[in-house]
Amino acid sequence: MNAYMLGAEQQQIQDAVRRFAREKVAARADEIDRSAEYPEDMFELLRGLGWFALPFPEEYGGTGSTLNACIALEELVRVCYNTGYLLAVQWTPFAAILAGGTEAQKKQYLPALASGRLRGAISVTEPQSGSDVAGIKTRAKRVPGGYRIGGSKTWCTGAPVADFILLAAKTGDDDTRGSINLFFIQRGTKGLQIGRKEEKMGARGIPSCPLFLDDVFAAEEDRLGEEAKGFKVVMEAFNLARPIHAARGVGLAQGAIDHAVAYVQSRVAFGQKISDFQGVRWTLADMAMQTEAARQLCYRAAGMVDAGVSGRALAPYAAMAKCFATDTAMKVATDAVQLFGAAGISMEYPINRYMRDAKVLQIVEGTNQIQRNIIGNSILGRRSA
Numbered sequence: 001m002n003a004y005m006l007g008a009e010q011q012q013i014q015d016a017v018r019r020f021a022r023e024k025v026a027a028r029a030d031e032i033d034r035s036a037e038y039p040e041d042m043f044e045l046l047r048g049l050g051w052f053a054l055p056f057p058e059e060y061g062g063t064g065s066t067l068n069a070c071i072a073l074e075e076l077v078r079v080c081y082n083t084g085y086l087l088a089v090q091w092t093p094f095a096a097i098l099a100g101g102t103e104a105q106k107k108q109y110l111p112a113l114a115s116g117r118l119r120g121a122i123s124v125t126e127p128q129s130g131s132d133v134a135g136i137k138t139r140a141k142r143v144p145g146g147y148r149i150g151g152s153k154t155w156c157t158g159a160p161v162a163d164f165i166l167l168a169a170k171t172g173d174d175d176t177r178g179s180i181n182l183f184f185i186q187r188g189t190k191g192l193q194i195g196r197k198e199e200k201m202g203a204r205g206i207p208s209c210p211l212f213l214d215d216v217f218a219a220e221e222d223r224l225g226e227e228a229k230g231f232k233v234v235m236e237a238f239n240l241a242r243p244i245h246a247a248r249g250v251g252l253a254q255g256a257i258d259h260a261v262a263y264v265q266s267r268v269a270f271g272q273k274i275s276d277f278q279g280v281r282w283t284l285a286d287m288a289m290q291t292e293a294a295r296q297l298c299y300r301a302a303g304m305v306d307a308g309v310s311g312r313a314l315a316p317y318a319a320m321a322k323c324f325a326t327d328t329a330m331k332v333a334t335d336a337v338q339l340f341g342a343a344g345i346s347m348e349y350p351i352n353r354y355m356r357d358a359k360v361l362q363i364v365e366g367t368n369q370i371q372r373n374i375i376g377n378s379i380l381g382r383r384s385a
């Protein structure tokens, strides 16, 4: 891609995913939202098409491009947030393993995640600390050959279907962020209990659950990378994955526009189509303008990841993309509901689903206040008090 145009490869991906989304996914979207059941059929279709691999380096079977991943995700979320979420859930543990895994761990997990043979999840959040990652209390105590882990987690997305969970715990008695480590915990491990899924207003098709860890054993080689590097790895994984979450916002906003455009051209008030009212046209113009600005920030941050930019150089741009795109998704979806009038509130129409899903995006993967902190810190340095 040059700065302003998608290349041939990206256009091919966009065309293919757009067609698939319209033909195979769109008709399932409402049902997945209503039933709040995990869309196994969608997972199988995505696996068959090989699209889990998109952002993975070529050596692990992918295209090595976060931009490609963003373009695909955008098209899926445009019609179905939950189907797009299947890709995003797989891509956060991928980013963590890529950022901090040993060569052996990369070989073991990345091809399997890329092909969809294994499903991953990541669990950092705890009941008392979400934004404050350093405040987690789950402990991994050293024992011969590994660690024994005790504590509880919350909001682990994909936990009931995951083959493994990358789980954050503090080692030893040290309570600093430096003692945070990530551990591979396999499905069915003794002492791991997955609690009842949250009843959510959005992202309803993909379960998020609490986890309870009672003396769970993790071997030395189950620790992701070197000891005491976990906090840095979590932050870098979030950084690398933020363009992907921005793409979810862009796709959601575009989908809300699609529905609004169709509706305003069919609805009549005061003897004319509501699309002929200038107030409606300006609302749609603003929605399109904001979505396109979000898309450009998203592609820019994804392009930086693809160019190998990381750490502090990437952080503010990844945060700007995630924050702006997901705030835009919320605003555009809310405006779309407004254009539908009472129909926007009715469960008969899909547009309220976009508004409910957009709210989730402003909270997950670092709330948008946390994104603003990252951007502010990059401008002014960390606050002294």
Ligand SMILES: Cc1cc2nc3c(=O)[nH]c(=O)nc-3n(C[C@H](O)[C@H](O)[C@H](O)COP(=O)(O)OP(=O)(O)OC[C@H]3O[C@@H](n4cnc5c(N)ncnc54)[C@H](O)[C@@H]3O)c2cc1C
Binding pocket: 121, 122, 123, 124, 125, 128, 129, 130, 131, 132, 154, 155, 156, 157, 158, 200, 203, 208, 360, 363, 364, 365, 366, 367, 368, 369, 370, 373
């Ligand atoms: C659908 C869904 C799926 C999720 N999936 C996962 C998952 O798979 N794995 C996982 O580990 N977690 C997951 N989470 C948890 C998510 O990462 C946290 O909810 C998020 O980080 C916020 O944490 P919190 O909810 O504890 O809010 P808190 O951290 O308690 O924040 C409450 C409010 O205070 C604000 N705030 C906090 N600190 C600051 C600050 N320094 N400056 C300004 N404002 C601040 C926040 O922005 C927020 O508005 C998921 C959450 C949801 C809703």
